[in-house]
Amino acid sequence: MNQVQMARSQNALNLFQQYGMFLILIVVCTIFTLLTPNFLTTSNMINIFRQASVIGIIAVGQSLVILTAGIDLSVGSIVGFSGAISAGVMLNTGNVYLGIAAGLGAGLVIGLFNGILIAKLKLTPFIVTLASMTLISGLTLIYTKGNPIIVKNTVYKFIGQGYVGPIPFPIILLLVVYGIFFFILRKTIHGQYIYSIGGNEKATMLAGVNVDLHKIIVYATSGLLSGLAAIILSARLSAATPVAGTGYELDAIAAVILGGTSLFGGKGGVVGTLVGVLLLGVLTTGMNLVNISPFYQNVAKGIIVLVAVIIDRLINKEKK
């Protein structure tokens, strides 16, 4: 009885903790709403979500990886590579579906490659994915000869620029991806293993779980989702450029951590990540809307992120 009560109040606390960053997001939005009438408009909300779609989707894969106590620094370079491959294959074959498949496939293969090195050879994820980031960005330059590849196909462009009713298609993709992975993490055995590997890899292995397999799947997923993000981005830009995606890994990781997922694994989830992605997106857009000078934007962004994590910590004393 006492214990059930305790468990319940525990859950309430968890809920509050989980929503700490969400509350901060609301506060930040409120401030921007007060500062400019252009912030809280339907069109701007759509704008923010559409802008969030690329990093948002990458951040889902990154969340899975980080939940297993790993990290994937190659995601940004996959965006450049998969974009170029999909646009290039489409250009050469004239077949948009082949192009899309090639882009997704490229991401998947790189993810598998990372995953196999990390799981089977027990290499440190940081250095493996950093090295593959360097390698892949080189491959992209070689493949594109350093030039952008123009995208003209309307089906392809639809992925980045189309609408379903009033909703931009990238937003639909974003929400579908979050839905799927929310489900996978919460309701499937694979999801359960992602948490247990991150929480205690040895215990999971001793429980007879094929830890390697699940880790490989996780990195492959991260690669695949980066491939999807690459397609959205190149469709949005009507071009695949070789430097696309540079630096996205840090944005994605930042979003994941802001969303409450621990770099040491085992704790967190994709809902928090979406909040993190939106918080970063809202900051950028909000500061652009209230016209903060670019030099001051970084200062403001740094301070706001710090204040956000401090408040989150104070809400959240238990974690101490």
Place this chain on the structure above:
Amino acid sequence: MNQVQMARSQNALNLFQQYGMFLILIVVCTIFTLLTPNFLTTSNMINIFRQASVIGIIAVGQSLVILTAGIDLSVGSIVGFSGAISAGVMLNTGNVYLGIAAGLGAGLVIGLFNGILIAKLKLTPFIVTLASMTLISGLTLIYTKGNPIIVKNTVYKFIGQGYVGPIPFPIILLLVVYGIFFFILRKTIHGQYIYSIGGNEKATMLAGVNVDLHKIIVYATSGLLSGLAAIILSARLSAATPVAGTGYELDAIAAVILGGTSLFGGKGGVVGTLVGVLLLGVLTTGMNLVNISPFYQNVAKGIIVLVAVIIDRLINKEKK
């Protein structure tokens, strides 16, 4: 006897493991020596070490931080900021020593700031130092208005361009810094605590160690050393540019990990880091010397790093 023997063979194994990456460095050097006569020359060796001095010194601070299971992403931005502050203060006061002190002081203060947030408020190092990286790069732009500050003072320039006998001064600084921190890690209480905090923070705290204090010192050291690196870089360039240091954090972290320090803390040291720094430096220089096309350089670098870590792992099976 048996135990002594075992301890000895254990030590031999450790030694071999520790030097795994060193052997790889030797192999890479040998390959470049075979490819070009310009590689294995005194002047090129000096060249490589001098180039390594900036990242090398940053990587010492980063090693300490990573040994405590933390991370410092702000080091690159400190290079930009401290460089600007030291050049700026020197320009305004005409006093080179004041300039140097200001540059070092700026790094120290930022490091303290990071350390206090991380240790006292128990915030995640990744997000704190990422936010301060953003913040500080903004401050640098504001302070410099986006323009480089030219350095003319000869004392200041000596730090980056001077020689003591045949040895460039930055190399002397590099070696002194490594010497000092090798000593600190191996021979002092503070060094001991750095390892034990990284190995098991909770147990260290429960052993009555003031964990917070030692963590703060570690981040402050990282800031201070980044300040020193900033001065060397701006002295080398005869200018402090606001973008100086961009991306150095990843290079430094890569060097630390290549050098065998675990991102999960408690294992590794600065000797390995120096090997990691040199390996990355040799790759860049070697590829420049044999004039590999820039498009292929990243591919080559990525592959070599991967091969290096794989070989290191195979040498090092025990760790598995």
Place this chain on the structure above:
Amino acid sequence: MNEQNQGSTLLKLSGINKRFGANQILHSVDFTLEAGQVHALMGANGAGKSTLMKIIAGEYTLDSGRIELEGKEIEIHNPAQAKRHGISVIHQELNLVPEMTIADNVFLGKEAAIGKSNFLLSRVKALTLTKQLLDRFGIGLDPSQKIKHLSLGHQQLVEILKALSDDSKVLVMDEPTATLTSGETERLFAVIRSLRSKGIGIVYISHRLDEIQEICDHVTILKDGKMTAEGPIGEFNNDTIIERMVGRNLGNYYPESTRQFGNPLLELRQVQKQGALQDVSLTLRAGEIVGIFGLLGAGQSDLMRVIFGAERPDSGQIRIEDREVRIGSPAAAKQLGIALVTENRKEEGLVLEMGSDQNMVLASMKQFSRYGVKAADRIQKTASAHVEKLGIKLPSLKDPVKQLSGGNQQKVILGKWLITSPQVILLSEPTRGVDVGARSEIYHILSGLADEGKGIIVASSDVDEVLGMSDRILVMFQGKIVAELEKRQASEDLLMEFASGAAVQTR
């Protein structure tokens, strides 16, 4: 398993050799387990018991030797394979995922799936089954509670439930009762008996000799990695087992106490902590050993942590040598001459990658340094002296402490605090996993410290230990001290009565 298999050979190990580096740990060990047998595996700390068991669990691979299961030779290369052969292990060191719930941990690796799918997770089934298991042990825990919120004793129970729910042929129990109180131990025994009757073979490792006599049918004894004796339990008594384990007889197990108590060293007045401690008052005098006894989760650990500054009380007073103090951190507690031997050695006690020497001086580094520079010689000397004094079996002081056997790790932690020469020593489960020989030595050491005028508090789930060691015993129930007994008043029955809340002492 049917009863007809009872008595047939289930698992046969022959000529097992295993070495780590240059250190030969197991020397041609033979071991035979029959169906429906509870087989004690005995040996001093570091004898190789866990290593042998980890080989059949697939955690280590053997260098040479043969494993037969039901007459067929098998190979075991990883834990998954061991599970498939029907071998389950309750690990000596807990292997739980702290962020996950009890149910999730119990069903880790054998998750129930929804319907015919093999990927949709059914939490309901895990929750129900876990609840049933918990009830069987009379534990009122909510199966959806996270492991990280459980006391060590409860975590150990979860580790047990995990293996029990495996449905295996061979069940290895590596010191399952090290932090269990007699109540839980009895329930575990009931379960063991029922498994035995189903023809399951159980390997039982424990340093509590009484348990061996009570539950085991057969015994195999290891000394320094070699088998020294084997046979039906009837052929052995405690003395002969000890003789075969350590090669000598133990004298007086618990030291005699004829101490005079001095002034109060430590005093708690109405200390309160929400959800853990209620109105706790106690006094510890110089030269006194106070035992604290309580069932799992009664709050003994919280009490220790509060005194040591690892947790802050909500209200109440702590006094040291009659002065009120505020203990804000373990560092502050150490300054006041307080030491705490924590109960969870992997989490709280050791820096696993560091050597035994470094671990032993961790709490007293300042003492072994000058101007912040370590005095390596003195560190080595002191560490060696304590290795000697505590009988720690290790290949080298420098080897990572994670390579030591569980009991030896425990001794390292004890050494760490003895080196600080504290005035007040708090110990949580001080002999968890320590073999009989060393245990007796530890008792004598503690007694000696009390003779020197130190104050000692021992919180333990082992009734014998509490009864044998203490000058005075406090019993806790649901965060309260419900009884205070002098040594001569106390008995196992009385302690159990108070600890279970069946009686409250009027003070």
Place this chain on the structure above:
Amino acid sequence: GNTKDNNTTAGSSTPQGSPQSSPQAGKKLKIGYAINTLNNPFFVAVKEGAEKEAAKQGVDIAIVNANDDLSVQLSGVEDLIQQKIDVLILDPVDSQGTVPAVEAANKAGIKVITTGRQVDGGSIVTHLGYNEIKHGVTAGEFLAKQLNGKGNVVELQGIMGTNVAQDRSKGFNEGVAKSPDVKVIATQSADFDRAKALTVMENILQAQPKIDGVYAANDEMALGALQAIQAANRTGITIVSNDGTMDALQAIKAGDIAGTMGIYPNQYGQKAIQIALDVVKGQSVETTIELPSIFVSKDNVEDAIKESQN
């Protein structure tokens, strides 16, 4: 990237005097400026020129910085559109990937002016530009001439994968190819960055005992290379670059750098604002406006310094 054919995009699309373009009386005009990067003194000077001019003209200016990233630029433009700017100045990250940004502004009824690089689509009122390939050619020819048509040269490229870097490299190689005895003995990238150029040049100096000339895709890299050359006590190396930043002009004056393709960033920014205002006011503007670009060498460096100070 073909930056030459201006007419295709800018020519036909000037819906001048459309009702939306005339702002309501009494409300300050707001110019949106989507700048490519500020990680480079060149663009910092562009920005300052623009800000000064806007202040002078009494209009608001909202600046977003793309940090060399196409999607950040697109987002920045989208955010400017949310702000309801009156006119957009777009300094594109590259020619291809910015078409959707232009289209988005078109859709919102906001007129677009491009500066620097051209955009290969959408409807653009006017383009203020310069031709990077031509700049490369000019610099290449100048360098060859300085070397009397004979010698070993090193090329330092910008961030590969950006079209400035590509075009400048292409032009340069065309330029030097006209002198068959000028050999490009090493080509390396230093990402437009001074510190990287220092390292890369130090390394090349190790490998090449005889270097007569260096072509750097921008001034920052030229200054880094200069530092390496001086530190190595190597003489007789002619350096040529692009941009005309103040540091580079001073180096030309001092005789350390032979020449740079100067584009007067401050005037670039100024001019952009002036044109934007003309466009909003409905005045007719040329479809392509050539930015004042001039090759600066010792001969005209004093004038250049003066020019870039106003």
